[in-house]
Amino acid sequence: MKLKLEKINDCSVIFIEEERIDAHNSGELKAYILQLIENGDVNIIVQLENVRFIDSSGLGALLSGHKNAAAKSGKLGLACCKQQVLSMFELTRLNRVFEIYTDLNEAFENEA
Amino acid sequence: MCNSVLQVDVIIPTQTKYLDLIGSIGEHIAKDIDDFSGDREALAYHLNLVLTEATTNAIKHATLTTPKDTVRITIHIQDNELNIKVYDHGQGFDLETVPLPNFEQPKESGMGLYFIRTFMDSVTYTKQDDCNVLEITKYL
Numbered sequence: 001m002k003l004k005l006e007k008i009n010d011c012s013v014i015f016i017e018e019e020r021i022d023a024h025n026s027g028e029l030k031a032y033i034l035q036l037i038e039n040g041d042v043n044i045i046v047q048l049e050n051v052r053f054i055d056s057s058g059l060g061a062l063l064s065g066h067k068n069a070a071a072k073s074g075k076l077g078l079a080c081c082k083q084q085v086l087s088m089f090e091l092t093r094l095n096r097v098f099e100i101y102t103d104l105n106e107a108f109e110n111e112a
Numbered sequence: 113m114c115n116s117v118l119q120v121d122v123i124i125p126t127q128t129k130y131l132d133l134i135g136s137i138g139e140h141i142a143k144d145i146d147d148f149s150g151d152r153e154a155l156a157y158h159l160n161l162v163l164t165e166a167t168t169n170a171i172k173h174a175t176l177t178t179p180k181d182t183v184r185i186t187i188h189i190q191d192n193e194l195n196i197k198v199y200d201h202g203q204g205f206d207l208e209t210v211p212l213p214n215f216e217q218p219k220e221s222g223m224g225l226y227f228i229r230t231f232m233d234s235v236t237y238t239k240q241d242d243c244n245v246l247e248i249t250k251y252l
Contacts, residue, residue: 060223092226
């Protein structure tokens with residue numbers, strides 16, 4: 001899983017640098033987020049601008065991160081979803097679970 | 113009417129790195145289907161997703177029993193009917209007992225078959241002589 005981590009405004013922003021999140025790389029993403037949370041970085045934004053495809057295992061990896069961050073009084077939000085990726089969250093009603101921001105500016109305004 | 117016939121037959125090792133290949137085949141097919149009047153971009157995503165989910169299931173079933181197994185995927189389009197078959201050599205499962213996801217208390221797994229059922233028109237899973245076949249049909 002190609003990704004980049006940046007600390008911005010006390011948030012850990014994970015930039016996913018893959019076009020697909022599927023069963024081939026979602027396990028790695030899930031483990032990466034869990035490790036981050038274990039290390040105390042519980043406020044996370046996953047930036048999905050490059051992602052044009054996500055499957056059920058990808059949704060599951062992000063949901064796992066969301067639950068684990070919440071369990072430690074943190075938050076995991078999403079930013080910059082492409083329409084078809086967003087529609088997967090809507091279909092599964094996970095758009096009611098995650099905070100989904102149009103861009104990182106909106107994310108920081110709300111996370112602050 | 114779509115009168116042309118398309119048949120794709122792919123055999124892959126039971127490794128998830130091939131999911132991209134299989135999904136991409138679905139996308140390309142959606143973009144190249146003759147005389148399709150619906151939303152081509154949506155169909156491309158849905159075929160990519162359905163093929164990815166179905167192949168993932170087959171890989172998971174196979175790797176539990178015979179890790180060096182292969183998964184065969186066929187895609188057939190004729191007379192406005194798109195038919196996908198995914199063959200696995202695992203123990204199989206009962207499609208009818210797979211529950212709908214609980215949207216009020218979402219879980220990390222169990223959404224794959226829901227996507228297949230949502231985006232396609234019929235889904236069956238049958239045991240044959242030496243394998244199981246997940247058969248998916250969509251009317252175009």
